[in-house]
Amino acid sequence: MGYNYHYDIATSKAKVILKLLFRWRGSVWRAVYVEYLIWLTAYAILTFEKFAAFCDKRLAYIPMSFMLSFFVTVVINRWTTQFANLGMIDNIALFTSQLVKGNDDRGKNLRRNIVRYCVASQCLVFRDIHLGVRRRFPTLETMVAAGEFIQQEQL
Template identity: 30%
Template sequence: MSVSYVSDISEGSGFFIVLKLIARWKGSLYKLVWLDLVVYLIIYYLINLLYRFALNSAQKETFHMIVAYCDDISTQLPVSFVLGFFVSGVIGRWFQTFMFIPWLNEITYSVMAAVNCADTRVSRKIRLSVMRYLNLAWILAMRRISDRIAERFSQQHKPKGGNTKDDDDCICRGRNEIWSVSQVSTWHTIIYKLRLVFTRSKS
């Protein structure tokens, strides 16, 4: 999951805000590449020290030939062309994955437009109940995809987070234990939502 830095730039402006963001460690580029950079520097200085203090003249000539050969090979390979295909493939797959994530925006607007009766308090209560079950279904579906979401919204944390009640939580565990199908806990909350809408529409 992404790291938010809005709190760091909400109060202030100018050049020092940029320095403050650069100095961040959590979610920064330094945290991502520091290990690779350390390994690269260690290998580089080992080769440098080996060339300067451990090789004789003949071995240095052989080392120069190897370096020249590697430089000639690197100019023949279209590295930028290959990296362009790689980056485009990775970005394309990431964008397709992002587009397949179900969002609740459109269905929220539909619920706001459809659930509208004379009593505004009843309408608001129905809309909140419907969206609560839809939000729970979304969380249960995302728990099967993302480990971070599974840790954040575990079976014990759901009642504490206010996304479900204790009786709903018991129903979720009971159905999983009886049928042993992980998809059940995802779609049965939508069935409860539809039942609520049908019951309210008849009344």
């Protein structure tokens, strides 16, 4: 089945030519892609040994400790990013003590409950992340027994 390209080629700009080259309907790629994939696979299999020898020869130029330092840097950066993204309640507790005013019972209860809810939410998050916390608090009843929740707050 032929495809008429006359209208497309009427404007001979580089963008139009590239668009025609990568058009699927009636394209050259459609006619040869199976053979091309077979050739590409065979070529990769046959030249793999040369590529491995090339890499082995060039590996002597770059010390292993230099390459490992990049790997260690990536691992440490990932760990510090994860640690920085964990929610810590220290700042929340300090802001709460600073911003919630009052020395009466209402202010104290409000500050205590805000921080207690933050501790409980942090404990729930750490239960999903860390096995040690999961062993310490396997169920919500153990969190109630430890004082993280009161009985009425249990889900």
